[in-house]
Amino acid sequence: MNSIRPPLIDAALRSCIRSRPSPAFRNALQRRALSNGGRPPSGPMRPGDMGKNQIWAPKTRIAVGIVFIGTLIYSMVTGDKGSSLPPLPPDSTPRSGQQLDGPSIAERDSLSKRESGVTQSSPMRLRMEQFILKKQEEIVRALEAVDGKRFVADKWDRPNGGGGISCVLQDGNVFEKAGVNISVVYGTLPRAAIAKMRVNHKALDPDVDSLEFFAAGLSLVLHPHNPMAPTVHLNYRYFETANSDGSTNAWWFGGGTDLTPSYLFDEDAIHFHRTVKDACDAHDRAYYPRFKKWCDEYFYIPHRGESRGVGGMFFDDLDETEKDAESLFSFVQTSLSAFLPSYLPILQRRKDMPYTDREKQWQQLRRGRYVEFNLVHDRGTAFGLNTPGARVESILMSLPLTARWQYQHEPEKSSREERLMSVLRKPVEWV
Numbered sequence: 001m002n003s004i005r006p007p008l009i010d011a012a013l014r015s016c017i018r019s020r021p022s023p024a025f026r027n028a029l030q031r032r033a034l035s036n037g038g039r040p041p042s043g044p045m046r047p048g049d050m051g052k053n054q055i056w057a058p059k060t061r062i063a064v065g066i067v068f069i070g071t072l073i074y075s076m077v078t079g080d081k082g083s084s085l086p087p088l089p090p091d092s093t094p095r096s097g098q099q100l101d102g103p104s105i106a107e108r109d110s111l112s113k114r115e116s117g118v119t120q121s122s123p124m125r126l127r128m129e130q131f132i133l134k135k136q137e138e139i140v141r142a143l144e145a146v147d148g149k150r151f152v153a154d155k156w157d158r159p160n161g162g163g164g165i166s167c168v169l170q171d172g173n174v175f176e177k178a179g180v181n182i183s184v185v186y187g188t189l190p191r192a193a194i195a196k197m198r199v200n201h202k203a204l205d206p207d208v209d210s211l212e213f214f215a216a217g218l219s220l221v222l223h224p225h226n227p228m229a230p231t232v233h234l235n236y237r238y239f240e241t242a243n244s245d246g247s248t249n250a251w252w253f254g255g256g257t258d259l260t261p262s263y264l265f266d267e268d269a270i271h272f273h274r275t276v277k278d279a280c281d282a283h284d285r286a287y288y289p290r291f292k293k294w295c296d297e298y299f300y301i302p303h304r305g306e307s308r309g310v311g312g313m314f315f316d317d318l319d320e321t322e323k324d325a326e327s328l329f330s331f332v333q334t335s336l337s338a339f340l341p342s343y344l345p346i347l348q349r350r351k352d353m354p355y356t357d358r359e360k361q362w363q364q365l366r367r368g369r370y371v372e373f374n375l376v377h378d379r380g381t382a383f384g385l386n387t388p389g390a391r392v393e394s395i396l397m398s399l400p401l402t403a404r405w406q407y408q409h410e411p412e413k414s415s416r417e418e419r420l421m422s423v424l425r426k427p428v429e430w431v
Helices: 006-015 023-035 105-116 124-147 191-197 266-281 287-298 325-337 339-350 357-377 379-385 392-398 416-425
Strands: 152-157 162-170 175-190 210-224 231-242 248-260 311-318
Touching: 105 124, 105 210, 124 162, 124 175, 124 210, 124 231, 124 325, 124 339, 162 392, 175 191, 175 392, 191 210, 210 339, 210 392, 231 325, 248 266, 248 287, 248 325, 248 339, 266 287, 266 311, 266 325, 266 339, 287 311, 325 339, 357 379, 379 392
Parallel strands: none
Antiparallel strands: 152 162, 162 175, 175 210, 210 231, 231 248, 248 311
């Protein structure tokens, strides 16, 4: 593992999705050569070069991986069409149970990026991947400037296409633990998973045995040393399913960010929420109150009767029933770009404040609550830990380096600790 550098991000963008061409794809190359008089093709093979009597359907694959910490990326639509292939003629219709062999969307995307890179006309999945890679580098650089130490980058690949970069800083000058992770996953949803997703996404075909999917997201959690400086969490993600010809079948966006202080400073909560609200208002003034309420309800610890922190915003399953893909992608871009302005001013104010051993102990108790939520109630963590082939280190990146559980601990009356608890038990409208 090496310290992250810009070339690593560039390389990841080029190679994050890497897979071998399928037998059908190689056979198509041979057929193209025969149709060319036995000569090799003069240019690269494209999906559209297939003969008119052939259609490609996805291979059956095992669903692997999760888009790190955060919920499984939900939402759905029939837009953002990829390359279209000719229909299968009547005399070539497969018999019941027959599986056609063709290029996966990972193979199609790899070919597309090699030939023309990522442009405004590229599929949304490639544009989202490019965007979060850029933001990961930007956020890591900004946090390194504050801490003085460098993140360690752990780059990993998946055999069926995709991979990620986990950037982690431990025992820094400012951060006890900080993680900024990218994950890009290609795989196949089995029939049972499709049936569950149809609860929120009716466009999914209930009669297919499997669907290829793409999932990408950026997730971060920052745990500062100083108990006066708050923990912060962020996750933005995109999910897409594909038809047998590689075109988009359904898509959805999800994400959000929330602040978790051990000691409450009203000006910090107000600044964080105002920045989040401004990002929402730039796209829809109904977003902030709706997503703020969603955040308060989601990041709640029922067995404690309290929220994890002072909230922010959270949304999931945003698809064509909400707005078109371009509008939602623009909203996600604005929201993710607002993270550094929402958090860095707070961190700069609090990171060097004096604190006592008692205040540090309180921080450890609050981190215990953070662990409880993530391991007991967070849907993304549960999904990840129960997914075959999941990368556990990335899933548990969100947990603090240290935490504490103390039997029947109660804060002193009229103390700052008690005031925080009163806010966590009854969410406040900060802006």
